Amino acid sequence: MKMQLKGVSGSLRELGLLAFIILLGITVQIRNPVFLSLMNINAILTNTAILSILAVGMMLVLVTRGIDLSVGAIIAFTGMVTALTVAKYPGINPVAALLLGAGVGFVIGSLTGLLVAVFDILPIIATLGMMNVVRGFTYVVSGGKWVSSYQMSTSFKALATGKILGINNLIVIAIVVYIIAAYFINQTRMGRRIFAVGSNPEAAEISGLPRKRLVFTAYAIMGALAGLAGVLWVAKFASAQGNTAIGYELQVIAACILGGVSISGGIGKLSGLLLGTLLLGILNNALPLINISPFWQQGIQGITILAAVLTNVVVKRNNERAALRRRAI
Amino acid sequence: MKKTILILVSIFLILSSFSIFAAAEAEGGVEKHAFIFKNTGNPYGDKQMQGFEDGIKEQGFEAITRAPDQPTAEAQIQIIEQLINQRVASISITGNDYDALEPALKKAMGEGIAILSADSAVNPASRITHINQADSEMIGRTLIQAAYDMAGGSGDIAILSATSQASNQNLWIEWMKKELAENASKYANLKLVRIAYGDDLRDKSVSETEALLQSFPNLKVIIAPTTVGIAAAGRVVTDRNLIGKLKVTGLGLPSEMAEYIENGACPYMFLWNPIDVGYLTAYAAVAASEGKLKGTAGEKFSASRLGEFTVVKASDGGTEVLLGAPFKFDKANIAEWKTVY
Numbered sequence: 038m039k040m041q042l043k044g045v046s047g048s049l050r051e052l053g054l055l056a057f058i059i060l061l062g063i064t065v066q067i068r069n070p071v072f073l074s075l076m077n078i079n080a081i082l083t084n085t086a087i088l089s090i091l092a093v094g095m096m097l098v099l100v101t102r103g104i105d106l107s108v109g110a111i112i113a114f115t116g117m118v119t120a121l122t123v124a125k126y127p128g129i130n131p132v133a134a135l136l137l138g139a140g141v142g143f144v145i146g147s148l149t150g151l152l153v154a155v156f157d158i159l160p161i162i163a164t165l166g167m168m169n170v171v172r173g174f175t176y177v178v179s180g181g182k183w184v185s186s187y188q189m190s191t192s193f194k195a196l197a198t199g200k201i202l203g204i205n206n207l208i209v210i211a212i213v214v215y216i217i218a219a220y221f222i223n224q225t226r227m228g229r230r231i232f233a234v235g236s237n238p239e240a241a242e243i244s245g246l247p248r249k250r251l252v253f254t255a256y257a258i259m260g261a262l263a264g265l266a267g268v269l270w271v272a273k274f275a276s277a278q279g280n281t282a283i284g285y286e287l288q289v290i291a292a293c294i295l296g297g298v299s300i301s302g303g304i305g306k307l308s309g310l311l312l313g314t315l316l317l318g319i320l321n322n323a324l325p326l327i328n329i330s331p332f333w334q335q336g337i338q339g340i341t342i343l344a345a346v347l348t349n350v351v352v353k354r355n356n357e358r359a360a361l362r363r364r365a366i
Numbered sequence: 367m368k369k370t371i372l373i374l375v376s377i378f379l380i381l382s383s384f385s386i387f388a389a390a391e392a393e394g395g396v397e398k399h400a401f402i403f404k405n406t407g408n409p410y411g412d413k414q415m416q417g418f419e420d421g422i423k424e425q426g427f428e429a430i431t432r433a434p435d436q437p438t439a440e441a442q443i444q445i446i447e448q449l450i451n452q453r454v455a456s457i458s459i460t461g462n463d464y465d466a467l468e469p470a471l472k473k474a475m476g477e478g479i480a481i482l483s484a485d486s487a488v489n490p491a492s493r494i495t496h497i498n499q500a501d502s503e504m505i506g507r508t509l510i511q512a513a514y515d516m517a518g519g520s521g522d523i524a525i526l527s528a529t530s531q532a533s534n535q536n537l538w539i540e541w542m543k544k545e546l547a548e549n550a551s552k553y554a555n556l557k558l559v560r561i562a563y564g565d566d567l568r569d570k571s572v573s574e575t576e577a578l579l580q581s582f583p584n585l586k587v588i589i590a591p592t593t594v595g596i597a598a599a600g601r602v603v604t605d606r607n608l609i610g611k612l613k614v615t616g617l618g619l620p621s622e623m624a625e626y627i628e629n630g631a632c633p634y635m636f637l638w639n640p641i642d643v644g645y646l647t648a649y650a651a652v653a654a655s656e657g658k659l660k661g662t663a664g665e666k667f668s669a670s671r672l673g674e675f676t677v678v679k680a681s682d683g684g685t686e687v688l689l690g691a692p693f694k695f696d697k698a699n700i701a702e703w704k705t706v707y
Binding site: 069071074076077080084181182183185186187188198270274275276281321322325326328331332 | 406408409529530560562563568569570572573574576577578580581597598600601605619621622624625626628704
């Protein structure tokens with residue numbers, strides 16, 4: 038019964054978000070008819086692909102009642118390491134570069150996972166520390182220098198600009214990540230257990246779930262996805278610098294919250310996540326298109342996020358009241 | 367944690383200042399001229415310090431180039447204190463703060479050290495004169511003329527800036543507008559359609575560029591007076607096969623722009639030469655330390671290979687020396703510059 042109710046309110050919230058996106062789309066379309074052109078839709082999806090990949094990892098971390106503030110720094114570090122490697126060995130296969138970035142990210146994510154799961158450091162503190170360490174090492178490995186477009190091979194840059202069946206590679210990679218994530222979350226024992234640990238850690242541990250290992254896994258996956266995103270970022274913008282993606286973790290967290298992932302753990306759906314990242318992507322694309330003053334752009338983004346979170350709280354409260362009422366009868 | 371690091375750093379700094387002090391005493395003889403940049407690990411700053419060192423050595427003196435780890439005024443003040451102890455003849459500084467360095471620099475002046483600022487100014491009370499890379503007016507006007515040339519005289523142009531708060535960017539944009547307004551008949555068919563702000567972020571600069579080219583189908587030129595912006599615009603133009611249709615110009619690092627200049631997305635762009643900024647500073651610093659340059663408008667001095675320079679009034683009430691027109695980077699010279707900075 039309770040499960041059913043949760044499902045209903047969940048899809049209600051997603052419907053609300055979808056309605057909001059459609060409303061926003063219509064408003065923008067009236068102001069600038071370019072918005073819904075094929076070219077612009079393609080631009081929105083391409084520019085949102087990296088964010089959506091990161092959101093998957095962040096959702097897993099948030100579900101375990103954690104948070105990861107080191108995402109931007111991992112993007113910068115893995116991007117820089119890969120860019121330096123590509124600059125030195127231009128012949129390297131682009132797929133190998135992707136794997137290198139994801140591997141380095143996985144190692145960093147595992148370190149964070151150890152700090153949080155084994156040493157029981159609060160996630161916000163452990164990842165804040167990692168953020169500074171990893172950002173610092175980005176400057177160390179690069180010596181403060183940038184890696185520029187002319188130093189990267191064409192095949193490497195094609196990672197982000199190339200197409201498969203007419204669809205941009207970034208979008209294809211994001212789709213693959215979502216398919217794997219859907220399988221992992223819904224079909225594998227480990228995926229289900231991560232959610233169980235998040236929704237009630239004590240009960241999960243008493244029932245014999247390896248809490249530490251599961252929390253560790255969430256951070257390691259986040260790290261690997263951030264590493265993957267770092268390579269894609271550098272390929273897309275054809276430049277690696279020390280301050281790449283600074284503060285980007287906040288965008289990722291915002292996308293998760295917009296998508297209905299609960300900061301207090303246990304709740305999160307991929308469909309919501311897609312809508313959340315899409316909404317942020319549309320905002321980033323549309324505000325310049327309808328010529329909103331730069332002074333207002335950030336404010337409008339913030340208001341949108343707050344509005345979405347408020348909806349979340351109100352829907353959840355109504356749902357709980359409804360559940361309680363039923364119990365009284 | 368932070369405190370321990372701070373303590374360690376200050377102990378290290380104190381020790382290092384002693385050792386340098388001792389070394390300076392032992393050597394004696396050759397006059398020393400110092401240059402302080404904003405922070406370490408900045409390729410642009412490295413070139414500036416290199417130019418300064420070359421200029422000082424050419425005149426037969428010894429150069430000291432220093433830069434703190436963090437771009438703060440406090441860190442620069444520590445270095446200034448150390449340099450006072452080393453009894454240098456002059457200090458040239460790229461200020462991390464316009465006013466905050468005044469007490470330290472005045473103390474140095476009191477010890478008979480000649481103080482100049484270069485690239486980023488300190489207030490007139492704490493400097494003899496300021497060495498400015500290029501005139502803001504000249505930058506603004508040159509960029510509009512470049513856009514006019516690239517657009518073939520008519521069409522829409524747009525500006526992609528950094529943040530809406532960046533004072534240097536806004537000053538250049540003001541001069542661009544003035545150039546358009548003052549020569550209204552020449553630019554009658556050139557229309558500045560929008561000023562967009564990419565905040566010096568890659569992703570935002572790309573989104574803003576995409577919005578520009580979709581909102582204005584007749585857009586001919588994007589002027590981006592910031593390196594992240596101009597490179598992002600170059601990237602979008604290249605990705606979308608718009609080379610030749612939409613041109614990019616502005617101010618950017620040669621290394622970042624090499625690809626887009628070579629592929630034609632950006633026919634040419636500008637930046638001052640940081641080596642020359644340092645070199646000119648070296649000659650001004652030596653002249654000032656010898657009392658030949660007092661920092662009054664109208665004074666002239668020679669900077670060897672760069673020629674004669676005149677001190678002029680600066681907009682902040684002090685005086686400055688202008689390096690000259692911004693340096694032009696195009697297909698012919700980009701290959702040699704892309705590895706420099």
